Amino acid sequence: MAERKSRVDAVRNREAVLAAADALFARRESPEDVTMADVAAAAGVGKGTLFxxxxxxxxxxxxxxxxxxxxxxxxxxxxxxxxxxxxxxEQRALALLDALLCFKIDNRRLTVALEESGSSSPYQAEHYERWHGLLRSVLEQIPGLTNSDFTAHALLAATRADLVEHLTGQERVPRDGLRAQLADFTTRVLGTGSPREAAAAD
Known part of the structure; x- marks a missing residue:
């Protein structure tokens, strides 16, 4: 019974921590302003529990x-x-990149903090490897497209969190405008016609 209560407490604490971190990142201007101590205090847990x-x-x-x-x-x-x-x-490649772009627009501060955290290359991060591997496998199915590995890297570079932050935060590019530019860029790279043609085929 004690072990089960401990597991329940751990799950509850984890959910409380994620909710607290979520709220803090939404309110603070810079991701660096959010510390582990801030999150622990907001979640009502000790820093030891957090770590x-x-x-x-x-x-x-x-x-x-x-x-x-x-x-x-x-x-x-x-x-x-x-x-x-x-x-x-072709449709899936466009949709994958659009979904990733929208996610990064909606979670700008979190994704910037994640991509800038740690000293290792962002290209070795688990989340990047997953998206790159998935996009590469989709690109490999497009007839006539060569070097899917590099193309996947190049297309994902257009959704980097720091670039999204710069375009939406500094240059004030509207969400729909940025999505349209990414779709146009992607179709040009893939040589599959216009974004509207691809959407019409859906």
């Missing part, structure tokens, strides 16, 4: 990122077109 559950600040950021990304992940893995596996590869 045991997530390891470090980067671990907390990854957990929060994954929690927010879960609906998109489900759609990618088993949802209907255009995100799901049954979509045509």
């Amino acid at each position: 045991r559950a997530f390891g470090d600040r980067a671990g907390l950021l990854r957990a929060l990122y994954q929690a927010r990304l879960e609906p998109i992940s489900r759609a990618v893995d088993s949802g209907p077109p255009p995100l799901g596996p049954a979509a045509l590869p």
